[in-house]
Amino acid sequence: MQFDTLIQGGTVVTAADTYKSDVGIKDGRIAAIAASLPADSARQVLSAAGCYVLPGGIDVHTHLDMPFGGTVSADDFESGTIAAAHGGTTTLIDFAIQGKGQTLRHAFDTWMAKADRKAAIDYAFHCIATDLPDARLEEMDDLVREGVSSFKLFMAYPGVLMLDDASIFKAMSRAAKNGALICMHAENGSAIDVIVQRALAEGKTAPKYHALTRPTTAEAEATSRAIALAEMAGAPVYIVHLSCNEALEKVREARDRGLPAYAETCPQYLYLSIENFDVPGFEGAKYVFTPPLREKWHQEKLWQGLASDHLQVVSTDHCPFCYKEQKELGKGDFTKIPNGGPGIEHRMSLVFSGGVHGKRFSVNRFVELVSTTPAKLFGLYPRKGAIAVGADADIVIFDPEKEETISAASHHMRVDYSMFEGIKVKGVPRQVLSAGRLIVDKGKFTGKAGSGRFLKRNTYSGV
Ligand SMILES: [Zn+2]
Numbered sequence: 001m002q003f004d005t006l007i008q009g010g011t012v013v014t015a016a017d018t019y020k021s022d023v024g025i026k027d028g029r030i031a032a033i034a035a036s037l038p039a040d041s042a043r044q045v046l047s048a049a050g051c052y053v054l055p056g057g058i059d060v061h062t063h064l065d066m067p068f069g070g071t072v073s074a075d076d077f078e079s080g081t082i083a084a085a086h087g088g089t090t091t092l093i094d095f096a097i098q099g100k101g102q103t104l105r106h107a108f109d110t111w112m113a114k115a116d117r118k119a120a121i122d123y124a125f126h127c128i129a130t131d132l133p134d135a136r137l138e139e140m141d142d143l144v145r146e147g148v149s150s151f152k153l154f155m156a157y158p159g160v161l162m163l164d165d166a167s168i169f170k171a172m173s174r175a176a177k178n179g180a181l182i183c184m185h186a187e188n189g190s191a192i193d194v195i196v197q198r199a200l201a202e203g204k205t206a207p208k209y210h211a212l213t214r215p216t217t218a219e220a221e222a223t224s225r226a227i228a229l230a231e232m233a234g235a236p237v238y239i240v241h242l243s244c245n246e247a248l249e250k251v252r253e254a255r256d257r258g259l260p261a262y263a264e265t266c267p268q269y270l271y272l273s274i275e276n277f278d279v280p281g282f283e284g285a286k287y288v289f290t291p292p293l294r295e296k297w298h299q300e301k302l303w304q305g306l307a308s309d310h311l312q313v314v315s316t317d318h319c320p321f322c323y324k325e326q327k328e329l330g331k332g333d334f335t336k337i338p339n340g341g342p343g344i345e346h347r348m349s350l351v352f353s354g355g356v357h358g359k360r361f362s363v364n365r366f367v368e369l370v371s372t373t374p375a376k377l378f379g380l381y382p383r384k385g386a387i388a389v390g391a392d393a394d395i396v397i398f399d400p401e402k403e404e405t406i407s408a409a410s411h412h413m414r415v416d417y418s419m420f421e422g423i424k425v426k427g428v429p430r431q432v433l434s435a436g437r438l439i440v441d442k443g444k445f446t447g448k449a450g451s452g453r454f455l456k457r458n459t460y461s462g463v
Contacts, residue, residue: 003031003042004436010048010397012387013363014055015372023053025393028435033389046438048397051430054367055387056090056394057348058374060126061240061264061315064094065114068338071329074320074415077118078449080344083412084318085439085447087345088429090121090394091375091384091455095152097128104129104139108148112454119452120445121434122394124380126150126183130160132167140171141178147456149379150181152240155222156189156290165229172233179459181377182230183238186222186247187214187291196335207284208277210334211292219291220246227254227261236260236460238377241317243269243291245301252310260462262377264313265302267343267350268419273299285327286417288337289319303354307361312373312463314351318344320415342415346406348396350420352427356400363400379458393436400427412445 003024012021012033024032024042039045064080066073075083077094084092096111098104104127111125127148129140140151153168154161163171168184175182195213204212223239227250230237242248242263254261268289273296277284287293305311319340321327330337351370355361361369375385383392403426408418432440439447 005044006042010053012053015368025436052398054396055371057088057370058091059089060093060374061317062092062094063319077115079414081120083345086412088348088396090434093124095128096125100131117450120447121452124455128152144178149457152183154185156187158189162189172235176235181460184226186226188218188222210288216244216246223247223250239263244294244298262312264315266317285337289341290339316343322416341419342413349425353425376463395433396429397431399430402428
């Protein structure tokens with residue numbers, strides 16, 4: 001067989017296995033996996049000696065080109081997907097947001113237009129439903145048929161994004177029938193809003209009060225309520241950006257009872273803490289996102305959750321706003337700080353460093369957390385998330401020993417600071433392939449904006 005590309009001499013790592021093998025690629029897919037494939041059978045040969053050969057990363061939680069509080073997230077589908085590729089992520093699932101009074105279809109069309117001719121890697125969408133009268137519920141079925149097989153609902157931000165329990169329950173009941181997965185932003189927004197107003201009335205306006213007005217109990221309560229509503233509806237539920245031990249306990253309890261409850265966390269909750277607000281002046285605004293940073297001890301609980309499968313996925317919630325002019329909109333009032341942080345580029349290295357080098361879990365578990373389980377939960381497996389014959393040739397040649405220091409000076413995200421500035425990681429992508437094309441070669445982007453494809457996802461079928 002004539003291959004387009006041959007990856008030679010690497011160690012293939014999947015969620016299940018680790019073995020030395022060559023990988024042959026043809027027409028954008030993996031065509032052969034064998035102990036030794038002849039080099040003269042390929043037009044291009046990439047040496048993976050000393051490296052892992054991993055399925056490309058899948059980041060199921062990003063916000064590119066997203067309007068928020070009078071501004072727009074700093075990465076669009078071009079800069080954001082290029083930054084993702086540098087970090088070994090070859091698929092992302094972004095969120096199409098329904099405006100009040102608009103159809104779900106309108107949200108989908110709007111975000112499809114944003115990604116069109118810009119995305120450098122493959123992409124899919126969840127739909128954020130903010131306005132779900134009974135007459136709109138069947139629109140969910142239409143989107144599922146279009147490959148938008150998950151919906152994010154909010155229990156926070158009353159008056160803006162929040163749905164009441166009745167609407168959430170109806171949407172979950174619908175999902176139980178149409179095969180969609182409900183993703184939940186779980187925080188008790190009504191109580192939080194009261195705490196926020198009290199803080200402002202007391203003149204507490206600095207960035208850190210964003211964190212101090214969103215207690216862990218508010219996240220745990222909403223997590224528990226989301227799971228209960230899903231149980232009554234007979235639907236699976238996926239808790240997004242879980243940040244604290246109290247919420248993790250709720251997910252663990254549900255899973256111990258055998259419920260299809262899942263949760264992701266993000267690198268910022270594994271590496272950063274409320275201590276990051278101890279910076280001069282307004283700089284704490286760089287760490288304003290929701291849920292907020294917690295006390296440091298939660299980090300180890302979350303790592304343990306990842307190791308023991310109480311947490312199943314690491315995503316980024318990438319939602320970058322520049323410090324200058326964007327974060328600064330909230331000077332004098334933390335409620336006006338655009339919520340979000342940049343993270344799309346460093347997820348794989350941060351999780352590998354802390355997880356595998358940190359001896360918290362195996363390299364196979366790493367692959368499961370950043371690629372295979374996201375693919376399975378969100379209807380992309382085995383086309384994505386696998387090194388297997390017939391799968392898309394989205395592959396990362398990953399150097400497990402190479403060290404790098406994260407810095408805004410060298411990152412590719414279009415944002416003027418890094419949440420992880422100065423953090424040393426060990427384990428970085430050397431080369432990245434998307435559908436068989438080399439798109440990152442030793443730190444250089446060699447792909448093309450617009451070459452990413454929209455992925456129609458299948459319905460939920462468990463892990
Ligand atoms: Zn988000």
